[in-house]
Amino acid sequence: MASIAGKTDEQLIVEKHIANFHRGFAYWPRAEEAPPALGDSRWTQDLILATWLMAETGKPPDNGLEYKIGASGGGFDVLDFNIPSEDKWLPADTEIDLSIPLNRRDDGAQLKIDLPMYGGGMSYGSISEHVMQARARAAQQLGTFTSTGEGGYPPSLVPYKDHIITQVATGMFGVREETIQYAPIVEFKYAQGAKPGLGGHLLGDKATDVVAAMRESVPWVSLFSPFPFHSVYSVEDHRKHVDWIRTTNPRALVSVKVSTPTDVDMVAVGSYFAGAHIVHLDGSYGGTGAAPEIAKKNIAMPIEFAIPKVHKYLVSENVREEVTLMASGGVRTAYDVAKAIALGADGCVMGTAELIAIGCTRCSNCERGRGCPFGLTTTDPLLQQLMPADWGQQRIVNMYTAYAAQLRDLLRKLGLHSIRELRGRRDLLKYVG
């Protein structure tokens, strides 16, 4: 226990709980039994504990924890790779390239990321500022991006602005000219997979004074980001959005985040023709701060089905090489990322996995009162101190480092030199359902 001299009660309380948390996060992945009530079909006990271990060590677990698949009984969990015999593997010292380009058009900045992953939008207010900082710093360290979500751009993020995607959604909360000018990528959120067709919702309990100020709204009032954009009913309307961004920040790439209805393939092609550099498909089983249960489970299709549908259609329209396809919504592991790419995506957008790395137990209480008891999805000034940004940064970097090791190992065994060679290689997958 740390010294108590000269410290306030609040400082001691925060230190005490942080020390206990860190002990627990290190203890449980190595314990003989798992916490009995931890986990669910998608994020099993093993997956959560394995993520905690990777976040601590930067390496895949070697103690028997299942870190590749969950127990959902479908989608990524019934797919595996068809690994050839060992004589076909590349030598262990082969350089494997995990980078992907984000701009396949000949306009705008030619951005590339070192890993085929970046962080998804989580807004100021839905998560704590410390979590935003941890994600941004980790993105900088990893040579990738993270997204503001729709809720404004806290000044503490400005030092990392070259690694932060600015999100523009229907509520326009916190969207300002300078935040668009900061952005290497501007993401239009047309829909989110966790609550397709329903728009965003921040409960009043979390709209504190500072959150409301950032969003230019009224404190302690629930905020809805209506669905959809009332200014967009066609490809041409979307084109006007793109032109607006181009005028404000000519070097920004444009990403369009859409959900996965039956006609998701048409939506993707329409987004491309409207000028998007990145089409971001968000499937229906992803994470969120708060969503009606009926929406999470029942509306729109899982990402595993949307990716091949869109990929095939983009190919048939002869535009596949002109657009980057990013997938999210229930992508939990390095193996999910690889499977998504083999089904036709270029890369993945991660959210929940980053939160798990910094202590989320997936208890689904994010929306209650003061929010997350672990200090993640909270705006409570005391609670948010429970997750210090530097600790979070390191955990997120470690998790992705372990993911990168797994991806390189997998590609080597598949005989591929780069992650880009994996895209659309359905022949390397097998169905094990």
Added chain:
Amino acid sequence: MTHVPTGSPSSGYHRYHIPTKPAPDIEKWPSRFKVKVRRTGLAKLLLSEIVHYRGRKDVILSRPCMYGVFSGPVGGFMPREEHCVGCLRCTTEFPEFVRIEHNPERQKLGDSYFTFNYVDQIAYEASSGLVPVRGAGYRGKFGGEGWDGMWTDMSEIVRPTRDGIHGRETISTVVDIGYTPNFLQFDAAGQPVGNTPHYLSIQLPILFDGGDLPRDGHIARMYACAAAELDTLAVLPFEQALGLGQYAHAIVPVVRAEHAQQLGQLGFTPRMVEMHGWDDGLYAAIIAAFPQAIIALRTGFGDAPALVGYAQRGVKVFHLVADYHGRSADGRFVLDLIRDAHKAFVDAGIREEVTLLGSGGMIAAEHMPKAMICGLDAVAVDTPPLVALQARFEGECASRTASRFSLPAGLNEAWGVQRLKNLAASWRDQLLEILGAMGLREVRRLRGEMGRAMFMKTLEADAFAGLLGYSEAANG
């Protein structure tokens, strides 16, 4: 005490709204989690903290739980586990001596079909009237059998939107029950002749189906009163409908052949009557006794061609009934059965002329829009209102005649009516979420809209066909 309805059946235009208010459980249910604290471990921790923090009370007493589980007079020595939400903070902080487990007693609620998760959800809906909202994404299985193997569509750009859900636009949940001819004929004077529309409208596609449940009149009265206040219908056995004339507008008596001579005893003129199985004499008796009433045939799912035959004999409303687990006599699931019935009428060219109501196996809000997409006009809920009233299942409850439910002691009518109204409000709001996501302004457009359904088997075949090990025959 008799609960007096506060609403009145629709007379002229009014914006439909269901007044909700909290109606907490009257019977204590087992807590969701068990909280186990090893007392020696806790005592040691306390002692070491007292020493280390030198009596700084706020620091020593700062415990992990934000939900009051350890805030009783003796803190962690007597955890108040009914407050536990399973966040696992305590066991993360103190893995050596705190364990949180799912409570097996809670998991015994319901039966193998109406599992405790559904019971939990209905309990929340009935007590609060709210839409269940939670964080952290979807936690369940990927897809599954039955209802879980189906998703509903959404639209990326169309209205109505959350504006509709939050009241600035209207999304209508009115459904019509009865007969509408495919076309009208007029005489030389421009007056309609021949078959003319004959239907009633209710404000939401949810009826209370008590038609098979022999119970005391207490429950029937609650169903009737709630239905009256909601401007919908309660389907009740003939014997239980007697004496409920106060709610005449909302009651659908279920009559059997033996009631043919007793119809006059009802004491009121119902808007709709259900005939339990086809009987020529009974049909004629109902027409004679209640010439203005809409007559529905209550019958099993399964024999779709026979239904078309009954339609040709004059029946225009069908209340199709599966068992409480959503199965027909031959074991098929209600989702397929609805589609078969709907399709039989489409193929016969008379789907627009008839109304299909359905009961059995529809136990969650999401089953309602799914059933309608598959072809129902409205859902008649059977076991969900019982669960809303905190009925306990006694063993497996699949059979409509043999199943047993025990009701809580202290059940009172005002509470029961509010629970039923809360349930209906929550389900309606969830229906609005689905309709808003699709951009539909009225629920009537949902019926039979199969283009808005996505089935796991089909999507999986599209996505995974050709993969090594994938066999469409085995999976499709």
